[in-house]
Structure formats: C-alpha cells, structure tokens
Amino acid sequence: MVQRRKVIIGAAGAAAGLAAAGFAVAGRAHGAKAAPDPVAGSWHSAAVPSAEPIQLTVSPAADADDVSPAEPVVVSLAGGNLQSVKVASGGTTVGGEVQSDGTWRSTGTLAYGKTYKVTASIVDSTGAAVEKTSSFTTVKPKAVAGITFQANGMGSLKTGGTYGVGQPVIVAFSRAVKNKAAAEKAITVETTPSVPGKFFWVNNTIVHWRPSKYWAKGTTVKVSVDALGVHLGNGTYGKTNAKTHFTIGRALVAISDNNTHRTRVYVDGKMVRDMACSNGKGGYTTISDGKQIHFWTQSGPHVVLSKERRHTMSSASYGLTDPTNPNYYDPEVVEYCTRISYSGEFLHAAPWNHSLGRANISHGCVNLSNADAQWVYESFLVGDVVEVRHTPKGLPVGDGLGDWTVSYDKYGT
Known part of the structure; x- marks a missing residue:
C-alpha cells in the first residue's frame, strides 16, 4: 500500500528535502525487514532506503499578493513524479496541463481579487505519496476597463468585415486611461503585408492606429489587446483581453x-x-x-x-x-x-x-x-x-x- 504524507510549502520556489525514515519499535525499525545474523544467530535491522530530496518550484511565490491575473501558474518538480496539480479559489478551478518539459502550466484565466490555493500531488522516489500546497492572491483593482473596437464614433467594427483604405484601427476603453504607454504596449496590430504605424489618442478613452499612408488593397489587419492585468493608471486595470480582425477592400x-x-x-x-x-x-x-x-x-x-x-x-x-x-x-x-x-x-x-x-x-x-x-x-x-x-x-x-x-x-x- 502506498504510504501517504502531507507537506505544506513554506515559500513557493523553495526546495524542500524530504526523507523516508523508520521509527524504532522493540529493536526493529518500522517498515524495515529483519535479517538473520549468520555469525551470532541473532536478528538485526537492515538499512532503510531514503527518499531523494524533492525540489518543488511554484510560481507565483507562496503568499504573494497583487499578482497579475495574466500571470500563469507554473509548477515544476525535481526528485519525484508530479502526479497532478490543482489551482482553485473557492469552488472555481483553473485549468492547466503538463508541458513537454514536465512542468505544469495553467491554461485557464485567473480572476481579480481572489486567493488561489495550489495543491501539488507528488510520488517520491520511495513510492510514497506527498502533497504540497501554496497560495497567492491576485490584485484587486479599484475599477476595470472594458475594451471594444470601433469603425468610428457612430458604429462598432465588424469582426471579419471589409473596410476602405482610410479605416484606422480604433480601440475604445470603457474608462479613462492615464497610463497611455501601458495601454499602447498592450495593443498589437499585425498586418499582411506588414506596415508600421502610430497611435493617436482622440481622448482619454479612445486610441487610433494608422499606417503612414492609406492601406494597400487586400491588406488583412489583426488587432489584439492583452489588457488583462495591465494597470492603466489610477487603480484601473484592463478587464479582459480582446481581439478582432478585418480586411481592406479595393482602393x-x-x-x-x-x-x-x-x-x-x-x-x-x-x-x-x-x-x-x-x-x-x-x-x-x-x-x-x-x-x-x-x-x-x-x-x-x-x-x-x-x-x-x-x-x-x-x-x-x-x-x-x-x-x-x-x-x-x-x-x-x-x-x-x-x-x-x-x-x-x-x-x-x-x-x-x-x-x-x-x-x-x-x-x-x-x-x-x-x-x-x-x-x-x-x-x-x-x-x-x-x-x-x-x-x-x-x-x-x-x-x-x-x-x-x-x-x-x-x-x-
């Protein structure tokens, strides 16, 4: 039967060495197999194998706070076999999967203002089951800003739509953006064929992006805004990530x-x-x-x-x-x-x-x-x-x- 032990991590990212040790009971170590002494005809205890040290690394670090919900949870292990990882806040579990390098990485999205518990189930080198836990808390914004894409101030951009050569990229935030540099860094515009462009803030909530001259006909434009976890200033964070795409028609x-x-x-x-x-x-x-x-x-x-x-x-x-x-x-x-x-x-x-x-x-x-x-x-x-x-x-x-x-x-x- 697998022997089960539970160990609590003191700090994420720290290595914890665990050794399987016998407990002396009436001259025999618990879990040790007695062997006859060929000389004295008596019995003595054989040496008990020790477990290899377990080195478990969890990111975000244990007890960290103000963690960005965009930061992935990553669990890596040396000195044992990682059986499973659970990341949960209350009744909500964050999905994840083991990567090719053996680490576990979250694939689900974290939420703002939540405390998450990370539970790693491990089997050490002796076959014993070990459980380690860690926790961290995500940042709690004063406000969150939603994101929409506009064709202009009178209508939304239709994802997959076809537009004229003068159509700029327009990203609208639902709340004022103080840190415009952070907002611009979160926005990626990919075009085929590739062209450089610049941002222009119409006001504190709407930013445009255009190339140096009218688009070439047939250009495809993909826009992504990775705003989740981005501090836009004055305690306001991006509510979520967003993306869209459109095509330029004839010129x-x-x-x-x-x-x-x-x-x-x-x-x-x-x-x-x-x-x-x-x-x-x-x-x-x-x-x-x-x-x-x-x-x-x-x-x-x-x-x-x-x-x-x-x-x-x-x-x-x-x-x-x-x-x-x-x-x-x-x-x-x-x-x-x-x-x-x-x-x-x-x-x-x-x-x-x-x-x-x-x-x-x-x-x-x-x-x-x-x-x-x-x-x-x-x-x-x-x-x-x-x-x-x-x-x-x-x-x-x-x-x-x-x-x-x-x-x-x-x-x-």
Missing part, C-alpha cells in the same frame, strides 16, 4: 473639387465615375447660442462613416433654429446619404439643386444627382476616402475620422 478614393464642381471616383488608381456636384456655398451665420457656424464643405481627406438610405436633415441639426435666418430650412427627408463627418457632411441626392457641376450652393454637403448619389450609396464602403479640395476651411481631426489630415510625422504627437 477607392473620391476627390471632390470645390473649384471644378466635380467629384471623381478612383478605384485602384483608375477613374471609374465623374460626377457633377455642388458643394458648400461658404459664409458664416450666428446661431442662437451665439456660436458662429460656416457653410463650406471642409477640405481634407474625409473617411466614410455610415450610409443611410434616407436621412432627415434640417438647419436645426446644427443649431440654426431661427426661421427668419436666410439659411434656415425645415426638416426634409433626403435620399442616398453617405456620411463623411460627424458635423453633418454627406454625399447625397439633391434633385432640387439645379447648379450641379456649375456652382456651390449647399449648406456644406456634397450635392449629387439621384443617380450618382445612389451609385455612391451602393458602391462605397465604410472606411473609403473622400478628399475635398480647394475650400478655405480644413477638416478638424476630431470631426469624423480626420486622421489623414495630419501628416504622419506629427500623427500621435
């Missing part, structure tokens, strides 16, 4: 020229459509809160944010509510709307505009014919690029995805 770039009143669409470098347009008429007016607004279509690379078959537009949407103002207009349902800024710039159908291709008379949108607007609505992807040229007002970086309005050497600085 579509539209150029809307304010001077020529033409919007030309290029796919993979070839012009595929030349459309008459009417852009913002320009000028300023003051709205009810005293703020001054303008009516130019903003210059610079815009990125398609969304598409709506019909969208209700009115001057009130940008704060102009005074009916006596000559720029005021009532709500109107507009068709085939492709949004390119948060402030309300669209490419859309404008059958009332008889100056397409001749003059700029809109309130800031790119007005198109019904047929052209429908083609844009049906052909463009979220992430496609619309470059507006030759207007006196530039697109602010935060009005939509204005990432490409900033030169790469200044991006993120």
Whole structure:
C-alpha cells in the first residue's frame, strides 16, 4: 500500500528535502525487514532506503499578493513524479496541463481579487505519496476597463468585415486611461503585408492606429489587446483581453473639387465615375447660442462613416433654429446619404439643386444627382476616402475620422 504524507510549502520556489525514515519499535525499525545474523544467530535491522530530496518550484511565490491575473501558474518538480496539480479559489478551478518539459502550466484565466490555493500531488522516489500546497492572491483593482473596437464614433467594427483604405484601427476603453504607454504596449496590430504605424489618442478613452499612408488593397489587419492585468493608471486595470480582425477592400478614393464642381471616383488608381456636384456655398451665420457656424464643405481627406438610405436633415441639426435666418430650412427627408463627418457632411441626392457641376450652393454637403448619389450609396464602403479640395476651411481631426489630415510625422504627437 502506498504510504501517504502531507507537506505544506513554506515559500513557493523553495526546495524542500524530504526523507523516508523508520521509527524504532522493540529493536526493529518500522517498515524495515529483519535479517538473520549468520555469525551470532541473532536478528538485526537492515538499512532503510531514503527518499531523494524533492525540489518543488511554484510560481507565483507562496503568499504573494497583487499578482497579475495574466500571470500563469507554473509548477515544476525535481526528485519525484508530479502526479497532478490543482489551482482553485473557492469552488472555481483553473485549468492547466503538463508541458513537454514536465512542468505544469495553467491554461485557464485567473480572476481579480481572489486567493488561489495550489495543491501539488507528488510520488517520491520511495513510492510514497506527498502533497504540497501554496497560495497567492491576485490584485484587486479599484475599477476595470472594458475594451471594444470601433469603425468610428457612430458604429462598432465588424469582426471579419471589409473596410476602405482610410479605416484606422480604433480601440475604445470603457474608462479613462492615464497610463497611455501601458495601454499602447498592450495593443498589437499585425498586418499582411506588414506596415508600421502610430497611435493617436482622440481622448482619454479612445486610441487610433494608422499606417503612414492609406492601406494597400487586400491588406488583412489583426488587432489584439492583452489588457488583462495591465494597470492603466489610477487603480484601473484592463478587464479582459480582446481581439478582432478585418480586411481592406479595393482602393477607392473620391476627390471632390470645390473649384471644378466635380467629384471623381478612383478605384485602384483608375477613374471609374465623374460626377457633377455642388458643394458648400461658404459664409458664416450666428446661431442662437451665439456660436458662429460656416457653410463650406471642409477640405481634407474625409473617411466614410455610415450610409443611410434616407436621412432627415434640417438647419436645426446644427443649431440654426431661427426661421427668419436666410439659411434656415425645415426638416426634409433626403435620399442616398453617405456620411463623411460627424458635423453633418454627406454625399447625397439633391434633385432640387439645379447648379450641379456649375456652382456651390449647399449648406456644406456634397450635392449629387439621384443617380450618382445612389451609385455612391451602393458602391462605397465604410472606411473609403473622400478628399475635398480647394475650400478655405480644413477638416478638424476630431470631426469624423480626420486622421489623414495630419501628416504622419506629427500623427500621435
């Protein structure tokens, strides 16, 4: 029968030497086999074999606290055979398996603010069963920040989706990030073909990543955020790890020229459509809160944010509510709307505009014919690029995805 002993580890990572020893009972060692003395005709006790020293190493160390839940539990052994390892907190057990080198390594995920007990079952060199235990406690955050991936501020990124060449990687944290360097270190962007890129923090919760120029068509983008256990500052830790991936479609770039009143669409470098347009008429007016607004279509690379078959537009949407103002207009349902800024710039159908291709008379949108607007609505992807040229007002970086309005050497600085 296997003899069982239980030993408690004093410190993880420390080696504990264990020896099997007999206990004297009436001139005979317990567990020893008596042998006759060929000379004296009497009996004496034979030597009892000793167990090889057991060297057990457990990481995290015994009694460690503030352990990152991302840290694996690793158990290694010399001087015996490791039979099993159990890592548990309360009724929750963390999975794991023996590696090729004979060590046991956890495969399950630890939780925040928990005490875990590690129990290692060993058979020593004499065949005796030995049990060793250790415990550690994971860090308890003040708060945790969840992670989501955005296509833009108006919608989530669809994992496995196809996007235009202007689509940046966008990672959103549910809580403010103080330690931005730690957050950036947790984010890995892998692209095929491989390209370098930079981070740009829109605010304390949202960070973008883009390459130096528009994506090449067909690029695959994989994003992983290993935030579990990462201290993001002020006691806030990453709630969990997250990952996503998407693909860049054909390279579509539209150029809307304010001077020529033409919007030309290029796919993979070839012009595929030349459309008459009417852009913002320009000028300023003051709205009810005293703020001054303008009516130019903003210059610079815009990125398609969304598409709506019909969208209700009115001057009130940008704060102009005074009916006596000559720029005021009532709500109107507009068709085939492709949004390119948060402030309300669209490419859309404008059958009332008889100056397409001749003059700029809109309130800031790119007005198109019904047929052209429908083609844009049906052909463009979220992430496609619309470059507006030759207007006196530039697109602010935060009005939509204005990432490409900033030169790469200044991006993120």
